[in-house]
Amino acid sequence: MAGSEQAFAQENPIQIPGGSFHSILPEVEGEPIEVEDFYMDELAVTNADFLEFLEQNEEWRRSNIPAIYADSGYLKHWKDDLDPGENVKPYQPVTRISWFAANAYCRWAGGRLPTLNEWEYSAQLMDFDSAEEMNEFANELMGWYSAVDVQNTKTVGSTDIENRHGIKDQFGLIMEWVEDFKPPISNEISLDCGTVGRMQKLGNTYSYAASVRYITRMSFNPKMTTGMVGFRCAYDAGKTKQQAEKSL
Numbered sequence: 001m002a003g004s005e006q007a008f009a010q011e012n013p014i015q016i017p018g019g020s021f022h023s024i025l026p027e028v029e030g031e032p033i034e035v036e037d038f039y040m041d042e043l044a045v046t047n048a049d050f051l052e053f054l055e056q057n058e059e060w061r062r063s064n065i066p067a068i069y070a071d072s073g074y075l076k077h078w079k080d081d082l083d084p085g086e087n088v089k090p091y092q093p094v095t096r097i098s099w100f101a102a103n104a105y106c107r108w109a110g111g112r113l114p115t116l117n118e119w120e121y122s123a124q125l126m127d128f129d130s131a132e133e134m135n136e137f138a139n140e141l142m143g144w145y146s147a148v149d150v151q152n153t154k155t156v157g158s159t160d161i162e163n164r165h166g167i168k169d170q171f172g173l174i175m176e177w178v179e180d181f182k183p184p185i186s187n188e189i190s191l192d193c194g195t196v197g198r199m200q201k202l203g204n205t206y207s208y209a210a211s212v213r214y215i216t217r218m219s220f221n222p223k224m225t226t227g228m229v230g231f232r233c234a235y236d237a238g239k240t241k242q243q244a245e246k247s248l
Contacts, residue, residue, distance in 0.1 A: 013039040013111075013235050014166050021121045024210045035121040037237035040114055043156040043168055044176065044232045045105060048090035050097070053105050054082060060101055070098035073225040091155040093174050093230040099222035102177045106233040113179040114234035116217070120210070123170045125163040141209040144172055145216070150227030177231040181217045 016039065020032035054061050061081040062074055075096050079085030097105075099113075106112050114122070128134040159172040170176070220229070 013041050013233070015039050015237070016118070016122055016125075016165055016167070018237075019121065021117075021124050023117070023120065024207050024214060033117050033121075035117055038114070038118055039111075039235040039237065040118070040122060040167055041232040041234070042166060044093035044174060044230050045102075046091050046156055047084050047088055047094045050094040050105060051082065051084065051090075053108055057104065057108060060104055065101070067223075069100040069223065071223045071225055074098060074101070075225075077227070089155065092153050093156055093169075095150070095153065095174060095227045095230045096225040097177075097230060098225050099177050099181065099220070102231040103179075105231075109233050111233040111235040113177055113231060116178045116180050118234055119170070119176065119178045122163055122165075122167050123210075125165060125167075127164050138209045141171055142212065145209065145212050148175075148228045153227070174230040175213070175216065175228050177220075177229060178217070181220055 015037065016035075018035055018037040020034050022032050058064055062076075062078065063081050065074055073096055077085075077096060078088060084090075103113055126134075126137075128137065154173060156173070157168050159169045161171050162168040163170065
């Protein structure tokens with residue numbers, strides 16, 4: 001996909017029809033969880049996208065951001081406030097972004113971060129021809145989660161993984177911030193392998209991979225910045241990004 005097409009894709013979020021899904025969290029009552037219609041960006045926010053945001057919002061630049069909103073790793077791989085440098089490619093997903101900064105970007109873009117349930121619901125909308133194919137995919141995910149290569153992040157849209165509605169790269173590229181990344185029960189459970197096994201509700205490799213994702217999120221704090229975490233934006237149904245911009 002050409003660079004101009006990738007940038008344009010961010011202007012056209014994809015509608016995700018509402019439905020329900022089974023969370024892997026056994027502590028959550030009232031399953032299945034219902035999710036209403038919403039929109040979500042096809043691709044993760046890129047370095048080029050975030051640079052445009054910084055050009056218009058100087059308070060979120062590396063030299064200006066208060067310590068209460070990001071740790072010392074915030075955009076530390078960029079050459080300067082408004083210069084990512086030669087080694088940071090425009091259409092790689094932006095990483096080393098705090099939860100606060102991701103929230104600010106999405107508000108500026110007319111949206112918000114997806115909720116944990118919206119993100120997980122979208123991620124489960126995958127089509128497999130068999131249980132064997134699903135487990136093969138999940139095993140590949142487990143390998144990726146255990147060795148995310150933050151030094152060689154690929155460009156957005158490059159994983160060839162997408163859900164049935166066309167949302168790309170929810171797996172295999174980066175982890176992503178969500179609005180409520182710490183479920184209410186997160187302070188009451190330990191972050192260890194035993195917990196992962198206990199959270200495995202669906203009893204298959206695919207749910208085990210999802211468990212690892214939940215557990216990893218629970219270790220985050222909103223100031224945290226790391227090369228393995230980026231984000232994408234979501235939008236309420238009936239208010240796409242273009243509509244939001246027209247209302248400003």
